[in-house]
Amino acid sequence: MPEERRDELEAILSEEQVRSLQLIETLRGIRPEDLARLLVYFDPDDKIQIFEHLEKEPAAEVLNETDPTSREEILSTAKTEKLAPIIELMPPDEAADLVSGMPSERRSPLLRLTPALADEIRPLLLYDPETAGGRMTPEFVSVAHGETAGGAMLAIQGSIDAEWVNYVYVLDEHGRLAGTLSIRDLISSKPETPIEAIMTLDVISAPAEMDQEEVARLIDTYHLSAVPVVDDGGKMLGIVTVDDAIDVIQSEASEDMYQLAGTTAPHPTAQRLHRVALGRIPYLTVTLLGGLLIVFVESRFKGFLETYIAIAMFIPVIIGMAGNVGIQSSTIVVRGLATGEIQPERLLSVLWREVIVGITLGGVFGIACGGAAAILANVLELGTPLGSAVGLGMFSGLCVASLFGGLVPIACHRLKMDPAIAAGPFVTTLNDLTALSVYLWISLVVIGNP
């Protein structure tokens, strides 16, 4: 369905003289969320054309939801006078993210044109965008202690901006969060009921500095539709809503996956190609340097390998398997930490489990590969008694790989580094090198110097 609209839009935009009325009419028939996803298909010029023909409200939504490259293209081209009223319509948290990403020569004139917005987003800009404070919207429904259910209902009716009305927050005289009222309890209560009688006192809240991943985990664990954000003194500042939590969960999962694979670009299919390529160079450089170290280690065994070339032939098998086992352990630790399935104090028991699994797999594949090596040595006439060297090399390679695969992300976590960054190519390189060294050393011991 959105796809047909895309063809329609392309046809209109490809005409010599774009017919504005027809474009406006077509855009009215597309949901802003769909349009936001379709923009990636269009040239920068066409994106601007589309954006300029939108009404203010859908324009605000498209700007908010679209991929970062399209957003950047629109923000850098559209006139400030055109942008200001659109950004004013955005939820303050999203407007703050957008404004904080703009170059200051664009930001200052924009904020001068939108004084009310500037006041509203200034406090939000104080927080790291990846914390509860950076993610929250200051628009929520609240009532003072001592009010009635009817008063709370009036507060909901009067809060035009707040989108999320599932909860009404009860604040004391100092603005501190005292309890919450669910909309369902309000509807079922008589208007004169004091809110103290129906409010929930056991409120889950997030300090403003809490990392966004943790905030998302609170929303996920306790099935909340919004979590209140409070400052050090317990004063309520805003709420983070469940749709923000979904964004956080999606983007953190993507980030971890891309980092495990050794690439950094968020939205890699919407980025310019040279950025995508540049983003992969650091990781591939780690792999290359690791590879050159492998060559160095091999060169220490040059005479041995020349005589027993079959030992060299099995190097890719050993390090391929070790790399695979290592990345399995790393992925389990990285993902477990991200979803909260692994609590930090359980890390050592998880590591221990991985090592036991590594020893088991080492046993199974040591025997399988050692056997296969003994047979291949005969069939392919490799002329070296390979079985025990390859089998033992595989066994020890997999044991070490499961240990390092688990240990490196755990160490990163302890050192407050992102476990996913180090766990990809770095772990693989480390495991390759260790497995290789152990295998060559065992081979030398088993077969003996020529």
Place this chain on the structure above:
Amino acid sequence: MPEERRDELEAILSEEQVRSLQLIETLRGIRPEDLARLLVYFDPDDKIQIFEHLEKEPAAEVLNETDPTSREEILSTAKTEKLAPIIELMPPDEAADLVSGMPSERRSPLLRLTPALADEIRPLLLYDPETAGGRMTPEFVSVAHGETAGGAMLAIQGSIDAEWVNYVYVLDEHGRLAGTLSIRDLISSKPETPIEAIMTLDVISAPAEMDQEEVARLIDTYHLSAVPVVDDGGKMLGIVTVDDAIDVIQSEASEDMYQLAGTTAPHPTAQRLHRVALGRIPYLTVTLLGGLLIVFVESRFKGFLETYIAIAMFIPVIIGMAGNVGIQSSTIVVRGLATGEIQPERLLSVLWREVIVGITLGGVFGIACGGAAAILANVLELGTPLGSAVGLGMFSGLCVASLFGGLVPIACHRLKMDPAIAAGPFVTTLNDLTALSVYLWISLVVIGNP
């Protein structure tokens, strides 16, 4: 905080004679969601002790939220008479999932004890658990066409079971979904307002057979707190709520990550160890077989490699880099398809982008690695003119790796297979083999047969 509770629980359970009253008291002080996550730390016997000392409502929540292994242990041990009233308290969609996972000799007596629940979940069992129909709850608030805002408010007050009251669904005389009412519009309307005047006609709904990932994507894209599920005739059957969508998003991301790394177990840190090890064997077998094929290819070049051992030494570098580039492309395609960032008809353009990036990286690292090889050949006295063979081998290896890395998951997607299953070890093995063959062949052409 939940951690202190864990120590407290452990202390109570470790006593010779567990003091029931103390255990009940301690359990009352722990949120069921926290207890569900803590269970993984306890022995099967202790899990049962905890479960049996819970009140019915928290017991239902713990059973629903805990990890699959703990759930299985409780379900297989607890008495049917004890379980029945607890399962009756669970939301019907979750009770259905739970019951459908039980062996039939346990299921039948349970359903006989809970006739009302049996009636309610029977229609849910008709659907694949990973579809909209399998995920939905049949409990939602609805009003008939022709009602007033006041009537809709009464319907909300009367719906004790429905947890999600953000929307009231308007049904026509055949039970077909005609529109939705938001709770906010209801609160702001006079009771006598006809619902036709305030309801939204443009409703996003999901057919019962829709895959759960797509349902989650609808909720994410359109920022819904619930999506109505309809049958072929448009009759409304239930709703899938945003907390279900979060579960789906989390578990599908975990599944993709684990599969890319070559391991299948969901909740790998809560599974029994032999299952974790068994789950990795198929993938490692693919890697091993690929490795043995590598040995076979190398053996065809045995004489050449014996003479020019340095060529053999660079094999791990070439295939390591090719494996890395391949998994980058695969990850981008797999994740892009999962998040909806890549729409299916954009796949070929994404593949094309990956190939261009691969060619660029091949150029950069071909030159870097070729140069390094030429230098190392001198420094380590490897005695072979390596530079051009290694450089060209690297270049072509990376080009091919980006092509296969993108192509394999795309092909899987077209063949309606899960792209993540094939994209991990399978792509790496394919890339290793291709890169190796191309490299050895180029080396032979450049250096010549000894």
